[in-house]
Amino acid sequence: MSAFTAREPLLSVRDLTVGFKTDRGPITALDRISFDLGRGEVLGLIGESGSGKSVTMRALLRILPQKRTTISGSILMEGRDVLALKRRELASYRGNDVAMIFQEPSLAFDPVFTVGRQIAETVVRHKQCSWDAAYARALEMLELVRIPSAKSRLDNYPHEMSGGMRQRAMIALALACSPKLLLADEPTTALDATVQIQVILLLRELQKELGMATIFVTHDVGVAAEISDRVAVMYAGRIVEMGSAADVLKSPAHPYARGLLSSTIHGAMAGERVEAIPGMPPDLANMPSGCAFSPRCAMAMPECRNVIPAPASVGAGRSAACIRVGSVAA
Amino acid sequence: MSADTLASGNAMPLRASRGYWSGVWLRLRRDPVSMACLTVLVLIILASAFAPLIAPGDPSVGSVARRLRPVGTPGYILGTDELGRDMLTRLLFGGRMSLTMGILPVALALLIGGTLGTIAGFVGGLTNAIIMRAADILFAFPSVLLAVAIAGALGAGFVNSLVALTVVLIPPLIRVSESATTQVRSLDFVEAARASGAGAFTIIRVHILGNIMGPVLVYASSLLSVAIIMAAGLSFIGLGARPPTPEWGLMLNTLRNSIYSQPLIAALPGVMIFIVSLSFNLLSDGLRSAMDVK
Amino acid sequence: MMEQATTSSRYILEVAGMTKHFNVGGSFGKSRKVVQAVSDVSFRIREGTTLGIVGESGCGKSTTARLIMGLIGMDCGDLLFNDRAIGRSAREMKAFRRQVQMVFQDSSASLNPRMTIEASIMFGPMVHGEDRAEARRNAHHLLERVGLDPARFAGRYPHELSGGQRQRVNIARALALKPKVVIFDESVSALDKSVEAQVLNLLIDLKREMNLTYIFISHDLNVVRYISDHVMVMYLGKVVEHGPSEALFANPAHPYTRALLASMPSLDPEKRTLSAPIAGDPPSPIDPPQACRFHPRCALARPSCLAINPALFDAGPEHVAACHRSDPKSPYWTEGEAQ
Structure with a gap:
């Protein structure tokens, strides 16, 4: 660990392969994917359902079901081998080093505790500080994610908040222990348009302010364009194209990336035919x-x-x- | 366009699809426990049904001279009871009554409760309130107590205990079928059927029944074991079958006094009740998981 | 295509003053609340055109679809089909239902899991008295038309199909009754982008071939802009703007429409959105704000917006919007700006 220097990437993934045992036989959900992520960098993972974007995130956080999963390759976080972490180290890795936000805030919040308590509890668990300090931190976090009248919102239960506010609260929860890497799994997909853009802008600002690296999974090219420095396009468990957001989204090289962009409906194309990709994504059990x-x-x-x-x-x-x-x- | 959209179907092999129920049967067949239970139940049911043909003796003829012979006595494989009647014969004939008293009330309750529950769930509103509150009132009493009270009020006998058990089993079936119907009714394909102009009866017949059948049948099958035990219980306390009719619960009662002299024989009817009830229960569980696949 | 459609054809469907409020709560002493799902919505559609309806959650777009379908009854308002009012009688409703069909968002919930694809498509026509052989022949023809080989798909069950294929089946099912108007309620929203593009192409082809009229409901403005001739923007149960697609997108007259347009993510990483056009979430349609329902989130709001309900004003040919502050003829137009 001491050999680690600041010039190396924060996260280095090499030949990460994830297999699942299913009823219909083994499938390879992720096939030898490799990428580096620098400190404070935002990588957008674009792909359709079944392309392996969410599996990548779960592998990085090591929350895949152990019994049915085989993982090979390496994930190095600041030079530390994530796949070799023991139980105790893993608990500190999740939260202190890496945190995740989801499409559905209900996955992150327990409905029977107040939002403030849940954020404070995370802080207490990871930072071993007093509850008072933890509540102060929770308040600070809610203010950071620009929840109006944050102080009274600490005592709200998740269901008492609107969708956009819950999403902000979940971001506050994820950032409470100042992780170095934020994994965002379609956090804006379920939101209304006017709320989605607010959350994207918030994440962009926070990411800059805190200098935190982010992997942002989305199926929406527009959302990826709004937030990513670099993007990786995934197809059937493989990364088919990777590069700076401007390069890939403006002049995609891989035929799938081209097809995805041309089939994305955008402003000035009324009346034209959409250039759709024929067929459908392959069945992972039958590649x-x-x-x-x-x-x-x-x-x-x-x-x-x-x-x-x-x-x-x-x-x-x-x-x-x-x-x-x-x-x-x- | 046709060229590129048709391509989406080319990955699909040309084989016939299996229907839902044959899929359930296939999965059930792969489960050894369920198949064992099913075999046991089929054997017991067949043996009871054909009791007059296969039973070695007459269930009501005994002789005081050969009372309480032990298990394994030549000619009386399972021994004899307190009146010297052949146990094997009595158990076989007893199965006819016990199984009928267990299965028939469930079937009747399924018919009545299922119909009421489906109507309540589909129509909603006031109809739902009336049916469900009525079910709740019956539900408020412990089921065994209610069965005893009804059977006691009507008097002992086969038909009366049948009525008592059916009444007790109706409310839970109303509940289950009502909640299954409410769930299915809110799905888009029911909306789509209404949008195509179909009437309520057609929608229930074509779209609702097929989808609530699974959970309701599983639940009903889990009631079979309860019904068998309750039926035996009613007979045991003298509210069901009347002597000398062979019935497992009743036999358990009459053999009670012999429990110290011939404990094995006294336990035999209980063992039968246990095996049948357990088999129904395990089979119901197996059925549940066999159906639990999308 | 658009010019011909907007000028020459007659109105096929007309909705006037449609209103639907739902009661929620109200049992065991809790105070009864009213969801004003749809309030006084009026619009008409020319035959052969597509009307897009956009808006955020709670704006009433799905309720509007269900009201037109007669799946729920309206509190008040009129529905005219081919200039004839649709009555409430069962027979009239059944006849009308053949004319208007709907494709739902959830491709799997909208197909009966216990029925084969073919049986699902045949159900509607058979309800209307078509015989089995005829219905099957038509179902196979429709499957082929939506790009699914009948030999492979007719006997399948819904769970054996992908989302895109199921949505094609739903389209075939809707078309089986030979409707004149088809309502798509977020029908492509759940599909992957590459599949969405295929389905949109299919919809455009079908519309032209069968001379259909579409009502296309979506939260995705790009898709609505792409497919619609006219667009109606709804906010908390009310129509805030309605006009020809290109005019509305080029010159949005209502501040909410402008905010909605500005909220669309840019596709160009070098031209990112710099600030959120409006703050906060859309409020709940339970007890919506008085007068102009958008006023709490509107940067242009003035006291009159809180007090007086804005009527629709003409913002261009066939283009209307409901905003005091965008209507130069409104007495409240410049209110508060003289100082």
Whole structure:
């Protein structure tokens, strides 16, 4: 641990592979994904359902069900091997190093305790401070996430808050122990448009203020564009393209990333046909051979069926996993 | 367009789909406990049904000379009772009464309670309030006490205890079918059916029944073991079958005095009640998990 | 396509003064509360066009759909189909229901899990007296039309299909009664983006082929803008703005519409949204604010907005909005700004 220097990335994931045993046989939910995350950096993970974004988050927090899961590869957090952490170390890792926010605040809050108490309890558990200090911290956190009249809100039960406010309270809970890495799993998806943008802006500000690294999972390209420094596009358990948000979202290289962007409806296209990707994402229990996207890909060649393409550099800080990517990007 | 949208179906193999109930049966068949229970129950039910054909003796003819022979006596494999009647024969014939008194009230209660519950759940409003409050009133009494009270008021006998047990079993079935119906009724496909102009009866028949059948049947099957025990209990205290009719609960009572001289024989009717009730219970559990797949 | 539709065709569906309030609570001494789900909503749709309805949770868009479908009764208001008022009698309702069908958001809850795909599609026509063989033939034809091979899918159960495929089945089911108007209540919202695009393409093709009229309800403004000829914006049970899609998106007349538009995430990482257009959550439709229901969140609100209910004013051709502060002819337009 002492060998760790500030210039190394905060989080380094290498060949992370997650398999599940299911009724229909083993599936590979995550297939050799690798990425680095610098301090204070925001990585957006974009993908459709079943692409492995949420599994990635759960693997990072090590909350996957142990019995049915096999994990290989490595996750290094400040040089520490997360996959080797013992029970006690894990408890401190979750909360002190990494915290997670969810789409549904009800997953984070217990309905029978007040919001203030739950935040304070987390602080007491991780920082071993007094309850008074913990409540003070809880108040500070609610103010930080800009909940109006925070002091009286400490005594609210989760159901007494509106959806947007509960989401803010959950952010306060996650940030109470000042984690170095925040995992955000579609935290704005269930919110109304006018509330969603408020929460995105809040997360963006807090992330800058606290210098905290964030992985933000979303299926919405627009949300990813609003918050990410870099984005990774996932498909069928693999990262197919990664690079700066501006590069990937404005000129995607991988055919899937291109298809995803062209099928995202945006402002000035009324009347035009949407360029939809044909077919549907593969069944993880029944994956096509070679490139998982090849059956839906207009540019697929016979060779695409034979090899699983490895991520290759396609410009500064940019990679794509497609054997045709040279010809595509050109 | 057709080309790209049709592609979405190409991954789907060309094989016939299995219906829900055959899927349930397939899963149930994979569960050894359920299959063992089912086998035991089928054997006991068949044996009772064909008792006149397979029983070695006459259930009501005994001889004081051969009272309380032990288990294993030649000619009387399971011994004889306090009046010298063959135990095996009595147990086989007793099963007819005990099983009927256990299964029939559940079936009747399922029919009546299920209908009332479905109506209450589907119609809602005042109808629901009336049916449910009526069920609540019956529900407020402990079921065994209520059964004893009704059977006591009506007098002993097969039909009367049948009525008593049915009345006791109706309220829980109303409850379960009402809540299942309410749940299904709020689903979008029922809305869609209403939007297509279908009437209430059609919707209940086509859309509601198929979806509440599962949970209601599981619940009813779990009541079978309760009903068997209650029926035996009524007979035991003299409110059910009357001597000399063979019935397990009644046999348990009449053999009570022999418990010190022939404990094994005195326990035999109890063992039968235990086996049947346990098998129904385990089978019901197995059925529940076999149905519990989306 | 749009010009022809907006100028030449007649109105197929007209809603006037539609209102629905729900009572909540009120048992065991708790005070009874009223949810003003839909208040005095009026609009009409020309045949062959698409009306988009947008708004946030609690704005009454789904209640509006259910009221039009007759799934719940309205407290007051009129519904005209082809210039004829729809009565409340069962027979009239049944006939009307053939004409207007609906596709729900939850593709799996809207199909009976115990019925095959084919049986689900055949159900409606058979209720209306079509014989089994005929209904099956039509069901297969429709499955093919929505991009599902009948040989593979007709005998399937809903849980064997993906969300996108189920939603295609729901579309086929809605079309089986040969309706004139189809209501889509967040029908593509739960689908993955690539599948959503396929379904939207399908909807556009079907509409043209069968000369359908759509009511398209969604919270996704981009999708509504893409598919609609006209757009109606609702807030807490009231219509705040209604107009031709492009005019409304280019020149939104109501402050709420402007806020909603500004809340859409930018697709360009270099042109991010810098500040949230409005603060707070949409209030609950239980006891909504008086007069203009948007006033507590509105930066332009003046005392008159708290006191006087704004009527719809003309903001352009076929374009109306309900806001004192955006209507130059309103006596309250410049209130408080002279100083």
